[in-house]
Amino acid sequence: GENVEQHPSTLSVQEGDSAVIKCTYSDSASNYFPWYKQELGKRPQLIIDIRSNVGEKKDQRIAVTLNKTAKHFSLHITETQPEDSAVYFCAAKGRFRNDYKLSFGAGTTVTVRA
Amino acid sequence: KAGVTQTPRYLIKTRGQQVTLSCSPISGHRSVSWYQQTPGQGLQFLFEYFSETQRNKGNFPGRFSGRQFSNSRSEMNVSTLELGDSALYLCASSLQGIVDEQYFGPGTRLTVT
Numbered sequence: 001g002e003n004v005e006q007h008p009s010t011l012s013v014q015e016g017d018s019a020v021i022k023c024t025y026s027d028s029a030s031n032y033f034p035w036y037k038q039e040l041g042k043r044p045q046l047i048i049d050i051r052s053n054v055g056e057k058k059d060q061r062i063a064v065t066l067n068k069t070a071k072h073f074s075l076h077i078t079e080t081q082p083e084d085s086a087v088y089f090c091a092a093k094g095r096f097r098n099d100y101k102l103s104f105g106a107g108t109t110v111t112v113r114a
Numbered sequence: 115k116a117g118v119t120q121t122p123r124y125l126i127k128t129r130g131q132q133v134t135l136s137c138s139p140i141s142g143h144r145s146v147s148w149y150q151q152t153p154g155q156g157l158q159f160l161f162e163y164f165s166e167t168q169r170n171k172g173n174f175p176g177r178f179s180g181r182q183f184s185n186s187r188s189e190m191n192v193s194t195l196e197l198g199d200s201a202l203y204l205c206a207s208s209l210q211g212i213v214d215e216q217y218f219g220p221g222t223r224l225t226v227t
Contacts (some may be wrong), residue, residue, distance in 0.1 A: 032213045043204065043218040044157070089157060093213055099170040102147070102212045104157035 002027040002094025006105025014113050019077040019084070021108045026071065027094035033066060033073050038107075039086045047088075048075070080112045116141065118207050118219035126225045132193040135222045139186050139207030145169075146188040147212060148180060151202040151221070163188050164211055192224075200226045 003026040013019045025033075034049035050057045050064045050073065057064050061080075066073040073092075077084055090105040119138045127133050139146050147170075148160040159172040163182035182188045186207070192199055202223050206216035 034215070036216075043220055044216075045218070046215045049215070091157075096170075096172065100212060101159045101162075101170055101172045102216075103159065104149075106156040 002103040004103045004105045012111045021075045023090035024072040025092040030092040030094040032093040036089045120219040137205030143207035145211040149204045
């Protein structure tokens with residue numbers, strides 16, 4: 001089945017700096033990679049996703065890159081702001097036995113220092 | 115549009131009991147997925163229902179089951195509760211399923227004593 005590893009587990013950055021979170025996955029057939037943001041006490045919300053036919057996707061200060069050969073994808077947040085402080089989860093859609101499932105990384109707690 | 119709702123929000127049960135959690139998806143969404151969130155294991159996929167049929171299943175024991183009704187509302191049942199089942203149970207609805215944006219509910223916090 002799909003196994004998603006996420007690094008680092010915690011990340012502290014100065015406001016205005018960039019933050020990068022990396023994930024690796026094991027199932028080479030995985031073709032959908034979303035990123036979710038979960039603020040303290042709130043529900044996860046999708047911030048960006050990428051499909052396997054695309055190498056990079058940007059949405060304002062957020063970008064995701066995908067390297068299918070190396071089986072890893074990364075989230076890049078530029079010009080970080082205090083409201084970017086949250087837990088970020090990567091995920092990959094992969095095969096599990098005869099089904100598909102969305103496997104999540106363990107999460108990265110991002111703290112933006114003012 | 116109203117968001118995803120879950121009931122109850124909090125639940126305390128004893129080992130060996132069973133529990134049923136409910137999820138009402140966003141109107142028009144036919145897919146409902148269930149996730150277990152714990153500090154140690156993160157977010158783990160339980161199963162997905164689409165048009166009243168279980169379409170995908172994660173790696174959880176048979177004590178975890180679910181169903182979906184014709185109005186897309188879904189229930190999850192856990193039988194013979196264990197201490198390790200204590201977690202936040204999140205459901206998420208979407209238009210197309212797990213390759214589509216998941217809209218999460220607020221979750222049900224289950225504590226097993």
